[in-house]
Amino acid sequence: MNKIYPKIIIGSGGTGGHIYPGIAIAKAIKRKIPESNILFIGSKYHMEMNEIPKFGFSIKEIYLSGGRNKLSSISSGFVLLIQLIRSFFLLNKIIKKFSPNLVIGTGGFVSFPTLLAAINNKIPILIQEQNSYPGLTNRIFSRYANKICIAYEQAKKFFPKKKTILTGNPVRSEIINNPSKELACNYLGLNKEKPVILSLGGSKGSDNINNVWIRGGLKKLINLDIQLIWQIGNFNPRKIKRSEFYHPNFIFMNFIENISICYAAADVIISRAGALTISEICIIRKPTILVPLNNSSDNHQNNNAKILEEKKAILIVKEEDIQDKLLDSIIQLINDINLKNKMVKNMLHLSMPNATNDIIHEILQIISFYEFK
Known part of the structure; x- marks a missing residue:
């Protein structure tokens, strides 16, 4: 019987604080399952389009130029809304073509339409929250997530208790x-x-x-x-x-x-x-x-x-x-x-060097319908 290897989409962009956790997770998945297929989603206007390919990963661009700061005026808020709608429909096409087993969101504005499209296509999602006070995107989508991996004990109160696990932040090896x-x-x-x-x-x-x-x-x-x-x-x-x-x-x-x-x-x-x-x-x-x-x-x-x-x-x-x-x-x-x-x-006493492996463990549990050794 042929093994089925995972296909995973990671929505990760805007700043290094969202990009590098995604890269750390992707690299760990590839070490664990070299045959896995990982696709990043990023904004055409931000640093992820240059940074992520340096680590050997493919990335698809969406046209999303900012997050909550864009809501400061009616005109910029309208532009953001149009960008979100456009990105959502583009991501629907990407997800249907790529057919992922899991979509991971590391927070930030790129994750918003990525997770929304995953839910629309009934794809399991995992959220990775870096901060003690969770970002808006992760708070919104936490109710739909299969698992939420957090870095601070203080973040637990913002998320459904049964889905949330304290792992720490994934750090590059x-x-x-x-x-x-x-x-x-x-x-x-x-x-x-x-x-x-x-x-x-x-x-x-x-x-x-x-x-x-x-x-x-x-x-x-x-x-x-x-x-x-x-x-x-x-x-x-x-x-x-x-x-x-x-x-x-x-x-x-x-x-x-x-x-x-x-x-x-x-x-x-x-x-x-x-x-x-x-x-x-x-x-x-x-x-x-x-x-x-x-x-x-x-x-x-x-x-x-x-x-x-x-x-x-x-x-x-x-x-x-x-x-x-x-x-x-x-x-x-x-x-x-x-x-x-x-x-x-x-x-x-504050370091959590096993964070990446603990997150990978949760990922594999979600996509455990396939066999792999």
Whole structure:
């Protein structure tokens, strides 16, 4: 008898926080079942169309340019409605042609029409929620989901109890198995004997964090002989004086492709409080200062960060205090060995390195009608 191998659609797009959980799940499925067929759905206008093919996966585009922020005016809300309707009918065609056994939604606006089309075609769905306060799409579709995998205990109250399981966020295997600091510094051309700061601003960068370095931060790092790996995002490097920008202690890039190397090299991490980044930081256990984005949807970044702050696993600098406090907090943390050790120890209790395997287990239970060994 011929085996039937799974076909799975993953709706994953908008930001790295939605894209990389989908990639981690897809890679784990392929390791478990190499013959499986996985198709991503993404927005033509966002980074997933470039990022997902880099990992060897196919992706179909829909024409959806934004989420809840598009509801700020009648005209933009009307455009979003037209895009949703168009995407829904396109996804119906994709689902009927691809004939998936399961559709996975990792949240965000791309997941909305993807999950809606799956329900319309009576395809089982699994939801993966990254945040402590779930996004609107996942809250809406939770009643229809076969299983909901969450990363925070606090998210349970928003979902049907019998369907919901605490797994943690899926993290790519290369981050779990990241190299030593010595190897990472050698690869990046940094001195392993000097402190290294990794500055992240989310997949699109952060002007507020970038401005800390421009307005005196770089000069102070030079004086203290501290190295910086700087993800500048969409920031224009011409705004920085060339003499500071190209100092040998500094590495800058618009987007970090090999994040595991940069994590390994870092002594201290500065980051937004996206759920996936937090999960990665807890696994690699590096002292961290989080700067939650104030206008994140449902204030989820502040909610995520506060959970770790209560466990004394990270420090928080509020966005409104970033210019006055961030740089001093970084220098203080670099020099406080006891505080760094305490943070690393507390992160150990928050990390969930088996999250991806636990999610795959739930996926296989849903599509258990076929045989496979």
